Amino acid sequence: MQAITIQEQDNDFRAEVERRSGQSMVECYQCGNCTAGCPFDFAYDLPVSKIMRLVQLGQREIVLSCHSIWLCASCKTCTTRCPNSIDVAKIMDVLRHMARESGHIKERTVKAFEDSFLASVKKTGRLHEVGVALGYEMRTGRFLTDIDLVQTMVSKGKLSIKPHSMHNSDQVAEIFKRFNGGIHE
Amino acid sequence: MPPSNDLKDGGELRIIGFLCNWCSYSGADAAGVARLEQPTDLRIIRTPCTGRIDPLFILRALINGADGVLVSGCHPGDCHYVEGNFHARRRLETLKRILPISGIDPERFKYTWVSASESGRWQETVREFTAKIHALGPAPRMTDVVSRSKDLSLEGLLLQDENGGA
Amino acid sequence: MHIGVFVCHCGSNISGTVDCPQTAKAAGEFPDVVYSTDEMYTCSEPGQESIIRAIKEHNLDGVVVASCSPRMHEATFRRTVERAGLNPYMFEMANIREHVSWVGRDKALNTRKAIDLIGMAVAKLRNGTPLFSERFNVTRKLMVIGGGVAGIQAALDAADSGIEVVLVERETTIGGKMAKLDKTFPTIDCSSCVLGPKMVEVAQHPKITLYAASEVDNVSGYVGNFTVQVRKRAVYVDWDACTGCGLCTEKCPSRKTPDPFNELIATTTAINIPFPQAIPKKATINPDYCLQLTKGKCGVCAKVCPVGCIDFEQQDKIEEVQVGAIVVATGYDLFDYSVYKQYGAGKLPDVITSLQYERLLNASGPTGGHVLRPSDGAEPKHVVFIQCVGSRDKSKGRAYCSSFCCMYTAKQAILTKSHLPDSQSYVFYMDIRSPGKGYDEFTRRTQELYGAQYIRGRVSSIHQHGSSLVVRGADTLAGMQVEIKADLVVLAVGIEPSRNSQKLAATLHISADTDGFFMEGHPKLKPVETNTAGVFLAGCCQGPRDIPTSVSMGSAAAAKAMVLFSNEQLESDPQVATVNATRCVGCYKCVKTCPFGAILESEDRWKNPKAEVLPTICKGCGICSVTCPHGAIQLNHFTDNQLLAEVNAICPLPTI
């Protein structure tokens, strides 16, 4: 196990997480309640309370390169039960943003799904489920994902090959364009 | 009259402190015991409680030509008399709002909480406040303020606010 | 006026950075100062003598000493001037040591500051008046409110020293929580074996009068002379006659009455004696469950009672008691954990509180000391304890540590093993707080000898799964989620001040901290005093305390009362508020503002409304002085004139 040199901790990292999440990291007293209730803990490489600790210790690399921050489903169980009322789920969100920005992509399929989802929305203004699936498959090369569902959905009339129509879908595309233009921080 | 009333020739300004006996006055004593060096401008008046401090004392000091007034007492919730500092807080907040009307720079007045054990905090408070008053410089002549305060009947204003009772 | 000024060198403490002779010389020029000098050590024997000599020689009627802090020697010098025949309040101090010589380095500036401070003291003194204290008698009788172990200890210690004691207990028996416990840490001795004899002593002590099923309605008066109204609740039994034979309880048909003594895990009869060792051992009818009182038909108890003491018409009675001091020992209540919906919110039968578990462990409890879980009466095998439930949880408004739950949880884990040798206990904890003699060894023993498994982490949720409870938690040391299939879960619920404490605080004019526990006079130096003279604290009403500390506090509070009662008479502090009747218009704003209820709505001879201060109750805060729109109520020794004189001494009114 690697040793952490405490004086070399990255306090800017901790400060950035605090600023972007609006949460105060010192308030976490490591009770573990967030880990205890997290439904995704079994799939995590770092339990969420450990992530909280490592942010306190300014461990940017370890935190941003973990899988857990990609597997958090924002179910907010942790936020609801934290005895210090810390919005832990929001911190997980912010960490994923930071990982994205810095190119730490530990769950390619998760990122691919998010990207295809947003690409679909950008293109048509509304979510087009076939579009997402296709986009996802293109991005990951996992071509038969959910193929078993398609048949059921088609037979139940739940899947349209064409996106659901809205006019002015370009307004939505604009939102994405401006966003990519880096107007926000 | 001894010459000491003309404070300004030593580079000192006239700063008056109103301190409650139980917390801040003891805190100031503790700072002395610990030899925590402070600027010499401040003159302290001891009161049993910040609740005894009439905003009019402060107004009077400022009108009379004090360059700064510092009030300090027990932290909220710690008052020796249970709720005296809550009364003080309400009254002093009112005073703060009224000072600008009377032409007095509200920056010349400050109130704060220092407990008996916070000698370091007291030293900091005195240093900071004295530095601030020096940055503001000597207070302007208050002749017109005096007449204005009469016009506005400041005393009435202050008392009105207090009428809420406890 | 003839004022003398004495400037102290304090060896070199002052004279090192203040020019004392020059200061004394300058002081001589202040108005009314007829004599001024400097002294090496003013507080020393010769220093005090020189003050006395100067008062006589120069006919002084006021003295200013410029030396250390008045918090140091004001009392000393007041006695000095009094010895010379002066009124002790015709004395002022200028603090030129703590506030000048010790904090300023520039001698010239220090000297000037010292002169200013003397000028202020002289100005204040010129506006001062002589003040006189009053002497008053003390009622040598102590009231103890709350009959838990802390109150019992206070009552017994005071009574043993010969003081009359009145013990007021809200429940129908004394004993408090300790009476419900099975065994106690760290010695694991039987709780009732230790407490029982003390309770009997209370009942038999000739100096103790016990009012059970009673509460304090109102308190008036002041230290040495309190008048207390005690409400004796209707119990529907004439306690003077009741022998505690228990015949009534055997025959009472209303058997589904909730039993608070057993923490509601069992039922009792509408007429009941809470437990066999109850003191007083008297029967009480619960009016909400008595068939006679609710439906008008039954009266069985009245028929069987051999002494005919049942009285369905009984009413509350108010009695007035005069006492000189009061010890408050009202203890605590348990945190209502039903806000934790994720722990079943009190709806899962096999999730119980620590105190309920004590009743299950207790041989005189509803299961006769067999640990049987509530849902199906089976013996549990896997028992999970969860610590800090409702403690150290800001999100539930409980930031504080309840202080003894780590220890009693360890105790309960040990007792579980001795009751059920095949069982396994698991303890979820955040920290183990065991600071006391033998305490940490105790929690170690729990693990090493009794095999309790300690898991560091909180529990997120508990849910029923078949006949087990699934406890989902974390082990933060292993860094993993953990799950336990438990048969019984015991919550170490935190504590909070006894219900209605807030009201009692208002009645007694004492304050409570932000968590509602009564506030001590000083956290280190006056742990059992309050800021109201003559009112003392013992046990958990002041904060979470285990039994040894509660007992120490009981003894300490009794000792403080004895100190008070060692005086035949007490002397009042004359630095109190006084009303100038000619200025007072009777608006009573001051009455509403005084935090201590020291001002009365009174009248003068012509029936005009006037405020009147009760000098024995007034604490001298001066809050009223600022409130009065007419300057009619003034705090002696800190009058408007005195304080303004100080202001004017530094900043004279500008001439326009």
Add this chain to the structure above:
Amino acid sequence: MNNTVIAYYPGCSGKGSSAEYDLSTRTVLRHLGVDALEVENWSCCGSSPAHAVDHVLSAALSGRNLARVRSMGHDLVTTPCPSCLSNLKNAAHAVRDDDVRAKVNSLLDEECPTDVEAISTLQFFLEQVGLDTIQEAVVNPMPTLRVVCYYGCLTTRPPKLMCFDDPENPMSMDNILECCGIEVIPFPLKVDCCGAAFGMPRNDISSRLSGNILNMASELEADAVVVACPLCQMNLDLRQNQVNKACGTHHQMPIFYFTQLMGLSMGLSKKNLGLSKLAVNPEPCLARAGVR
């Protein structure tokens, strides 16, 4: 409740994978005298991917919809989907901060309003329609139908934002269905997450979590699970076979939207409630409960 008109945001899944939720919600609302007026020209809220990528982007996508609601002259919008609701509420809350609002507005063509509120249709049924009105409309109680209510994670969480029902033991659906004459069994896992967000990218995870819920429901001998969330429904219903395969189970557990059971109890036609669109055939279970 005569002819109340509410702004209604169906959400993307309402137009696709959860068409029967949209349909049954509108049908029941109409039956109870409420007109659900679809938000004009609404767009996708971005669901969880948007806020997983950026909070301002997420707020902007929902902010656009809030602006649509405002332009219809409404200050309240209801949505059946908890994920959409969470995003709408988040946006409405976030733009109250001046800084955030400026950032959000800079992504939009129009100003995001600060005075539009969002609630779930579930909350609308409970608080504005009311249990009494619902009970009055019931003509076909189903006392032999034993169901568990599964709320999922987002319906009530985080409590500070959602401000509805209890985050640990919500009872709103339980109460409504009991009003409809259906037996509701207490369900210990009612707020555990089903893992829907990972249905596509990490099916192993979502199958395990959904499996827990189905297992518990069948251990409690429930006839069906009732949900209020299209993502939960899709995960439990459409993916039930995937779950069975991953967990080695053989569940055939119907997963209803609560609005479908409300509609049945009110005697509305199965067609208008979209019952045939459910992946696990509900007919055997309904037949046992005596519904024709």
